[in-house]
Amino acid sequence: MSFDLVVRGATVYPGTGAPSIADVAVEDGRVAAVAPSLAEADAAATVDGRGLLLCPGFVDMHAHSALRSLDLPLLEPKIAQGFTTELINPDGLAPAPVAPGRRIFAGSRAAVRPSGRGRRSRSTSTRSPLRGPRRRSFPRSATTPSATS
16 A cells, blocks of 8 residues: 555544544545554655644634635635634624625725724725735724823
């Protein structure tokens, strides 16, 4: 057997039972084999997993990444932390559908105009040379000197 990667001797937490010491083989970006020993397996790369934990990925059951995924479709910061799945909008806050009166069109991208409810804020527009215009909202108290100071 030949694989792209074999991690040898890691403590594997499968998510369905107790952890065990095992070898894990990966082929074409997917787990192809998990066994107590894959000593006969050849691999393009081998990682010594002794003393390391290996898990299939984490599920974030309460994420607020819905709008961030418009700027970073792959959400690399989440992947770097080990998250492979996330439930977005658990609080009912979603980027769509947007009421027609709250739509702002910046180039070919739509953004949402603040509703005016909740904390008072003011919006400023910034321009990223790679991603085009973005809208950011800052709390008024953090950006405006108070009348008493």
